Amino acid sequence: MVRANATTLRGRTGVRIVVAGDKGTGKSSLITTAAYDIFPVNVAPVLPPTALPVDQYPDRVPVTIIDTTSRVEERYKVAEELKKAETVVLTYACDRPETLDSLSTYWLPHLRDLEVKVPVIVVGCKLDLRDDNHQVSLEQVMSPIMQQFREIETCIECSASKLIQVAEVFYYAQKAVLHPTAPLFDQESQTLKPRCVRALKRIFILCDHDRDGALSDDELNDFQVKCFNAPLQPSEIVGVKKVVQEKLSEGVNERGLTLTGFLFLHALFIEKGRLETTWTVLRKFGYSDDIKFAEELLPPLKCEPDQSVELTTEAIDFLKTIFDAFDGDRDGMLRPREIEELFSTAPESPWIGNPYEDAAERNAFGGLSLDAFLSEWALMTLLNPAFSVENLIYIGYPSDPSSAIRVTRKRRSDRKKQQSERNVFQCFVFGPRQTGKSSLLNSFIGRPYSEAYNPTDEDRYAVNVVEFSRENKKYLVLREIPEGGVKRLLANKESLASCDIAVFLHDRSDESSWKASSELLVEIAGHGENTGYEVPCLIVAAKDDLDSFTLAIQDSTRVSQDMGVEAPIPISVKLGDFNSLFRRIVTAAEHPHLSIPETEAGKTRKQYHRLINRSLMFVSVGAAVAVVGVAAFRVYAARKNASG
Incomplete structure (x- = not known):
C-alpha cells in the first residue's frame, strides 16, 4: 500500500475537460502550451477541441480539452459545453484580482444554475505577471471560496509563458475525473x-x-x-x-x-x-x-416476461449459513442491529424502505426468523434479480454469481404441462376499497387485526413461507393492487405476465362490493385473454364474520360456475379464519390450467376458432379425397394405356 501503478479504468474511453473563465485570463495559451509544450506567440481567440498525447499521464486515458469563448453574447455556447464537461477548469489571471472575484460572483454560481455537478479545478494563470509587492499564499486566497463551493477539487497557479505547472493543471483535471474525491471522502467532516x-x-x-x-x-x-x-x-x-x-x-x-x-x-x-x-x-x-x-461483473439475465428468477439451493444454503453466523445470541432471530451488521459490507442495507421493509414477518423488536429472512431474499430475487445477486456478492457469496439464481420455465409452458415447478409464486390481490386487502396482507405476515382503515394508494408486497410439509415449503408473494392502480397496471400489455395467480376480494356483506369485484375479475380475465397471459383466479368472500348479503352470495357462486373457477372462499381476517386460503392459493398456482376464468367474449372467440378449425378440417379432408381421386384416375389411365 505504499506505491500504486496505473489504475485499470473499465470502459473509460477518454476525459472531456472544458476550460472557462473571464476574457484575457489565458485560457487558450494554457491549452496550447499543455498540448505542444511551447508558449504560442499568437493564439486564436477560441481553439478547436485539443487532444493531449495519450502517454502524457500515467493512466494513459485520452484527454480532450474544450476551449470556450469569452464573448458575452455567446455565453449560451459556453453553457452547452459546460453541461457536457466531465471536469471544468476555471481560470483567473494572477495579475488581475477582479478575475478572481468573478469566480465566486459569476462562474461558480453559474455552474450551479446549470446543474453542472462535476469537479472544478481553479487555475491562476499568468503567475509570472503577479506584482511581487502583493504576494499572498494560494491557500489564503482560495480557502474562503473552497469553503463556500465544495465542488472545487484543486487550486493551482501556473505560467504558460514560463512553462510553470502547466502539465500539472490538466493532470489534476484528469485525476479529478478518474479518481474523484466526492465518492470517497467528506471534506467537511474530514x-x-x-x-x-x-x-x-x-x-x-x-x-x-x-x-x-x-x-x-x-x-x-x-x-x-x-x-x-x-x-x-x-x-x-x-x-x-x-x-x-x-x-x-x-x-x-x-x-x-x-x-x-x-x-x-x-x-x-x-x-x-x-x-x-x-x-x-x-x-x-x-x-x-x-x-x-x-x-459487467454481474451475470447477464435473459428472462421473458412470463418467466421469473429464483435463488438456487446453493444460494439458499449459503444464506442459511450466513443467518447462523450473524445470529449472535442464538435466538433464531436476526435483530435489526444484526441485519445491519450482515449488510455492513454492502453499499447500503437493501431492505430499508419500500418494498422490502414492510414485506416480511418481524417480531416485536423488528427481528427476522430464518423463514422471514429467506422470504425477503425470495422477494428481492423476484423483483430485482440483479440487485439480489449483487447483494449476495457483497455479503460474501463464494461461488460463481450465476450459480445463485435460476430462470423458471415460462408460465405458458406451465399451463400446457399442467404443473408449475416454481418455488416462489406471485399473487396479485385485487378488490374494491375497504374489502380487507391490506388486512389480508398484514395477517399473512403475522400482524394483528386492526379495525382502523388506512387506504393504500401504491402497490404493496407481503411475503412468507407456505408450508405443506417439512420438506415441501413454497414462498408466496402477495402484491396488493389498489383499486385506483388497476388502470395503470393494465396499461402495460405484459402486466399480467409476472402473475402466477390472482385473488379477487369482496365484502360478502355488501352487494356493491361484490359488483365492483366481479367487474374487476372480468376486466382482468379479459386482459389475459387478449394478451395471451391468462391468469388462474380465485374469488375470496371476505368479512365472513358479518351478516352476509344473500344475493351477493348467490350471484358470486353463479359467476364462478359460469367462468369456470372455484366457488368463492369465505374468510374472516378478524376471526383469524382463513379457510386454508394461502395453501389454496399456492395449490391453484401450482396447477395453473385449472382455475383460469373465461369471459363471455373469450367463450365466443373460442367457439369461432372451433368453427374455423372445423371448416379448415373439412376443406383439408375434401382436398385429400380429391387428391386421392386424381391419383386413382392417373393409375387407372396408366393401366389403360399399358393394356392398349
Whole structure:
C-alpha cells in the first residue's frame, strides 16, 4: 500500500475537460502550451477541441480539452459545453484580482444554475505577471471560496509563458475525473464516506484469509501484489504499521493491521492527495465510480416476461449459513442491529424502505426468523434479480454469481404441462376499497387485526413461507393492487405476465362490493385473454364474520360456475379464519390450467376458432379425397394405356 501503478479504468474511453473563465485570463495559451509544450506567440481567440498525447499521464486515458469563448453574447455556447464537461477548469489571471472575484460572483454560481455537478479545478494563470509587492499564499486566497463551493477539487497557479505547472493543471483535471474525491471522502467532516467504508471493510474481510480480524505481513503482501502487481519489502511493511501505530494505537495489534488501521491508512492517502491508491484498490475488487459493483461483473439475465428468477439451493444454503453466523445470541432471530451488521459490507442495507421493509414477518423488536429472512431474499430475487445477486456478492457469496439464481420455465409452458415447478409464486390481490386487502396482507405476515382503515394508494408486497410439509415449503408473494392502480397496471400489455395467480376480494356483506369485484375479475380475465397471459383466479368472500348479503352470495357462486373457477372462499381476517386460503392459493398456482376464468367474449372467440378449425378440417379432408381421386384416375389411365 505504499506505491500504486496505473489504475485499470473499465470502459473509460477518454476525459472531456472544458476550460472557462473571464476574457484575457489565458485560457487558450494554457491549452496550447499543455498540448505542444511551447508558449504560442499568437493564439486564436477560441481553439478547436485539443487532444493531449495519450502517454502524457500515467493512466494513459485520452484527454480532450474544450476551449470556450469569452464573448458575452455567446455565453449560451459556453453553457452547452459546460453541461457536457466531465471536469471544468476555471481560470483567473494572477495579475488581475477582479478575475478572481468573478469566480465566486459569476462562474461558480453559474455552474450551479446549470446543474453542472462535476469537479472544478481553479487555475491562476499568468503567475509570472503577479506584482511581487502583493504576494499572498494560494491557500489564503482560495480557502474562503473552497469553503463556500465544495465542488472545487484543486487550486493551482501556473505560467504558460514560463512553462510553470502547466502539465500539472490538466493532470489534476484528469485525476479529478478518474479518481474523484466526492465518492470517497467528506471534506467537511474530514472522514471517509459510509459507502467507501463499507467497500473497504468487505475488501479487508476478503483479504483476511485466516479470519483473525487482522492482516498479517503475508496477507498485507498478498493484498499489495493483487492490487498493485508488486510485493512489499519487509521494511516497507514495518514502515506502514509504524505510521498507523503512531497515529492510532488500535490500528495494529499482535496479529497485524486491524480494520481500523486499514481504514485509517486509506483516509491518510486521500488527505495527502493520493486518491489513485484507494481507487486502484476499489477497482481491483470490482467497484465502479459510485462504489458499487460494475455491471459487467454481474451475470447477464435473459428472462421473458412470463418467466421469473429464483435463488438456487446453493444460494439458499449459503444464506442459511450466513443467518447462523450473524445470529449472535442464538435466538433464531436476526435483530435489526444484526441485519445491519450482515449488510455492513454492502453499499447500503437493501431492505430499508419500500418494498422490502414492510414485506416480511418481524417480531416485536423488528427481528427476522430464518423463514422471514429467506422470504425477503425470495422477494428481492423476484423483483430485482440483479440487485439480489449483487447483494449476495457483497455479503460474501463464494461461488460463481450465476450459480445463485435460476430462470423458471415460462408460465405458458406451465399451463400446457399442467404443473408449475416454481418455488416462489406471485399473487396479485385485487378488490374494491375497504374489502380487507391490506388486512389480508398484514395477517399473512403475522400482524394483528386492526379495525382502523388506512387506504393504500401504491402497490404493496407481503411475503412468507407456505408450508405443506417439512420438506415441501413454497414462498408466496402477495402484491396488493389498489383499486385506483388497476388502470395503470393494465396499461402495460405484459402486466399480467409476472402473475402466477390472482385473488379477487369482496365484502360478502355488501352487494356493491361484490359488483365492483366481479367487474374487476372480468376486466382482468379479459386482459389475459387478449394478451395471451391468462391468469388462474380465485374469488375470496371476505368479512365472513358479518351478516352476509344473500344475493351477493348467490350471484358470486353463479359467476364462478359460469367462468369456470372455484366457488368463492369465505374468510374472516378478524376471526383469524382463513379457510386454508394461502395453501389454496399456492395449490391453484401450482396447477395453473385449472382455475383460469373465461369471459363471455373469450367463450365466443373460442367457439369461432372451433368453427374455423372445423371448416379448415373439412376443406383439408375434401382436398385429400380429391387428391386421392386424381391419383386413382392417373393409375387407372396408366393401366389403360399399358393394356392398349
